[in-house]
Amino acid sequence: MSMHRxxxxxxxxxxxxxxxxxxxxxxxxxxxxTADTPAEDLEANITxxxxxxxxxxxxxxxxxxxxxxxxxxxTVEDIGRLDVYDRLTVGLEAGTGLPDVxxxxxxxxxxxxxxxxxxxxxxxxxxxxxxxxDLSPSQLPQSEGPDGxxxxxxxxxxxxxxxxxxxxxxxxxxxxxxxxxxxxxLAAGEQILEATGTPLLSIDxxxxxxxxxxxxxxxxxxxxxxxxxxxxxxxxxVRTMTFLQDLAEAGLVSNDAGWDxxxxxxxxxxxxxxxxxxxxxxxxxxxxxDMAGQWGVFELPAPEAxxxxxxxxxxxxxxxxxxxENQEAAWRFVEFALLDAENQAYMLDEWGLFPSYLPSYDxxxxxxxxxxxxxxxxxxxxxxxxxxxxxxxxxEDFSEAQEIVINAQADILLEGADPETRLQExxxxxxxxxxxxxxx
Numbered sequence: 512m513s514m515h516r517x518x519x520x521x522x523x524x525x526x527x528x529x530x531x532x533x534x535x536x537x538x539x540x541x542x543x544x545t546a547d548t549p550a551e552d553l554e555a556n557i558t559x560x561x562x563x564x565x566x567x568x569x570x571x572x573x574x575x576x577x578x579x580x581x582x583x584x585x586t587v588e589d590i591g592r593l594d595v596y597d598r599l600t601v602g603l604e605a606g607t608g609l610p611d612v613x614x615x616x617x618x619x620x621x622x623x624x625x626x627x628x629x630x631x632x633x634x635x636x637x638x639x640x641x642x643x644x645d646l647s648p649s650q651l652p653q654s655e656g657p658d659g660x661x662x663x664x665x666x667x668x669x670x671x672x673x674x675x676x677x678x679x680x681x682x683x684x685x686x687x688x689x690x691x692x693x694x695x696x697l698a699a700g701e702q703i704l705e706a707t708g709t710p711l712l713s714i715d716x717x718x719x720x721x722x723x724x725x726x727x728x729x730x731x732x733x734x735x736x737x738x739x740x741x742x743x744x745x746x747x748x749v750r751t752m753t754f755l756q757d758l759a760e761a762g763l764v765s766n767d768a769g770w771d772x773x774x775x776x777x778x779x780x781x782x783x784x785x786x787x788x789x790x791x792x793x794x795x796x797x798x799x800x801d802m803a804g805q806w807g808v809f810e811l812p813a814p815e816a817x818x819x820x821x822x823x824x825x826x827x828x829x830x831x832x833x834x835x836e837n838q839e840a841a842w843r844f845v846e847f848a849l850l851d852a853e854n855q856a857y858m859l860d861e862w863g864l865f866p867s868y869l870p871s872y873d874x875x876x877x878x879x880x881x882x883x884x885x886x887x888x889x890x891x892x893x894x895x896x897x898x899x900x901x902x903x904x905x906x907e908d909f910s911e912a913q914e915i916v917i918n919a920q921a922d923i924l925l926e927g928a929d930p931e932t933r934l935q936e937x938x939x940x941x942x943x944x945x946x947x948x949x950x951x
Contacts, residue, residue: 542632543838554582555840557611560599562592564793565614565666565827568862572854576847583840592616602832603627609832611841615663617653617826618909624662625907632831633660637842642850647867649823649900662830664849665867667858669788669825670893670900671725674795677807677885679707679783687809693726693754696812700763700783709783711763713776714755717921718768720913721824725786726751729822730814733903734912734941740950743916744931744938750814752923752930759924766925774798786811788824789893793863796883804885808892821899826867865893872897908945915941 561569566589573585588610590598595613602609603623615623624631635643639661643651650665673687673696680687683706685699700711714722727733732747742748758764767776776782778799785791795806810820829849831841848854855866856874866872872894880886906912919937922928938949 542833548839550579551581553580553840553843555837556584557837557840557844559585559587559612560590560595560610561587561614562589562595564862564864568858568864569848571861572848576844580843585844603630606834609834611831611835611837612844613830613832615828615830617650617828618905620653620663620828621905622907622910624656628656630833631662632833632838633662634664634831634842635661638846639664645869647869647897649902650826650867652902653905654828663828664845666827666829666849667790667864668867669790669823670865670896671786671788671822671824672808672810672892673784673786674791675784675807676780676805678805679703679709679780682707687807690809690812692816693812693814697758697761700758701761703783704762709780710765711758711782712784712786713765713767713773713782715768715772716766716924718917720917720920722755722786723751723916723920725822725824726754728901728903729811729819731901734909734916735904735906736950737904739904739906740948741938741941742950743912743941744934745950748934749931752934756923756930789865790825790863792889799883803882806884808884808889819899821896823900911944912941
């Protein structure tokens with residue numbers, strides 16, 4: 512049970528909260544403890560920072576929000592992902608110049624909270640505590656503070672599966688439904704390569720370790736263990752990197768640079784499949800809309816027969832900076848966007864943002880056929896895996912560890928380095944740079 516859920520039970524036994532200021536806000540703001548102003552009486556102008564489809568989705572909700580909150584003006588600013596982080600960092604340092612609501616990727620949230628523990632509003636006392644059990648268990652820990660605070664609400668998640676080209680699989684005589692293990696996946700890749708000359712998947716070997724994280728989390732491991740010790744040389748991590756090396760040495764991996772390289776390799780048929788987060792469906796539906804029926808999805812293969820087939824790649828949250836002078840209105844907007852099943856379904860259908868809010872999985876969009884995927888209701892498959900995704904510990908040192916692991920991956924996949932030896936070196940380097948212990 513997470514710290515926040517433990518705190519929730521304590522709160523349920525307590526008396527009703529009383530509106531008051533407290534010292535948690537910091538960095539230029541004071542935090543309110545309740546948000547009970549009638550919707551029609553709430554007046555404020557709030558600003559939201561986000562990027563790309565996240566900004567579009569939030570902006571698309573504003574008209575519906577204003578039907579309930581006619582006197583709250585919402586301005587959504589699409590300022591780009593890296594600009595959000597740059598401006599957020601500067602604003603948190605200064606305690607000013609911040610928006611009322613900000614989008615932050617799930618893996619980045621612990622870093623910001625650690626650097627600025629007083630910089631965000633604890634949304635639990637404002638009403639979020641009531642919804643904790645309705646949020647994806649694997650997404651929630653990254654939103655929590657050290658004392659059980661809830662500093663952001665998980666938004667979109669990245670339950671993972673394998674997207675594949677049905678035409679290439681069919682040409683090679685491979686039945687995707689028969690792929691249940693990593694060995695099955697590798698064997699299917701060899702069959703496809705021999706029949707079509709097409710590699711199985713794309714990895715940006717020197718720059719991105721998404722596959723490593725996905726398959727390692729699938730086994731319940733990650734960069735750090737539950738104690739915060741460095742675990743990049745765990746048995747699960749070594750098994751994962753060895754599997755990726757096996758794929759590469761068999762000629763089944765296309766080394767493609769960056770996001771554009773990944774998209775191009777998949778849509779042009781330079782690779783036959785791609786393990787990825789559910790958000791990849793939105794990219795395919797947008798970029799490959801003329802390929803209806805040529806795509807399919809199957810569950811991640813398990814490391815061994817009968818093993819776990821659920822994992823996660825990516826995700827984001829919404830937070831309210833403590834410096835906001837409109838915390839109640841900001842919270843109401845976050846609540847409206849992320850803790851409402853219909854609004855979450857809208858953002859999935861229109862923007863490909865997969866909810867972390869579990870009640871939304873009963874919405875019709877989850878069972879609706881998707882034309883690109885041969886009419887299959889693919890979101891059901893992803894929703895069915897969410898509660899099986901292992902919870903892992905990102906810590907505030909995620910970014911530093913990632914850079915070191917990516918360098919190790921490049922040596923292993925491109926230079927043939929021994930996975931166990933190279934990951935042990937990476938673990939020791941991460942430990943020396945972060946002051947952590949290497950996990951036993």
